[in-house]
Amino acid sequence: SEAFNEATFDEWADEGIAPALPESLKLYKVLKSLGFELFLLTGRSEPQRNVTVSNLLFAGYDSWNRLIL
Structure with missing residues (x-):
């Protein structure tokens, strides 16, 4: 496995x-x-x-009450 690289993650x-x-999207919709x-x-x-x-x-999450970054 690779070590986490923040710069590479940010680019992606x-x-x-x-x-x-x-399964996360399925749970979200339920x-x-x-x-x-x-x-x-x-x-x-x-x-x-x-x-x-x-x-x-784009991924299917069409509404939410709050987005925490």
């Missing part, structure tokens, strides 16, 4: 093509259908907010 995240984990308020925690940095929002929408 900035591409905005990260796929959703199928919780949303049950009326839960949804908060997303990404671990990304504030300068990546716009690309993260676009990526989440």
Whole structure:
């Protein structure tokens, strides 16, 4: 395995093509259908907010109450 490289991760995240984990997206949709308020925690940095929002929408996350980076 490789050691975590923040610069490489940031470059990848900035591409905005990260796929959703199928089971995470499934759980998100179930919780949303049950009326839960949804908060997303990404671990990304504030300068990546716009690309993260676009990526989440592209991956199938269509609404949330709060996005925590």
